[in-house]
Amino acid sequence: MSNPSRDETLFLQLVAMFQYAAMQQMGKLPSPVTGKIERDLAQARLSIDMIEMLKARTQGSQSAPESEFLDKVLFELRMNFVDESKRPAAESEAAGDADPQKEPEANGE
Numbered sequence: 001m002s003n004p005s006r007d008e009t010l011f012l013q014l015v016a017m018f019q020y021a022a023m024q025q026m027g028k029l030p031s032p033v034t035g036k037i038e039r040d041l042a043q044a045r046l047s048i049d050m051i052e053m054l055k056a057r058t059q060g061s062q063s064a065p066e067s068e069f070l071d072k073v074l075f076e077l078r079m080n081f082v083d084e085s086k087r088p089a090a091e092s093e094a095a096g097d098a099d100p101q102k103e104p105e106a107n108g109e
Contacts, residue, residue: 022047044084048077051077
């Protein structure tokens with residue numbers, strides 16, 4: 001890929017911001033403020049809808065990398081959203097607490 005323009009880089013960063021927000025809102029990533037998993041599927045749906053709107057509104061003027069990135073992000077978010085919407089809230093939050101990178105607690109684990 002050649003050097004992306006400033007606008008292309010900013011566009012990809014904007015999409016990535018909504019992607020990151022949606023993953024947090026689905027309970028897949030911890031909140032940067034509290035460090036805890038917080039799940040709000042209605043907000044996640046709104047973040048996904050924002051990316052879908054950006055894709056539709058920029059159709060025809062996207063570079064190949066932008067188009068591929070949008071498709072990949074939307075596919076990933078939609079699959080995760082379906083997965084999370086099938087899970088009860090308590091199960092999702094418990095699964096989010098099982099962070100494989102987290103150090104074992106001093107309770108004998």
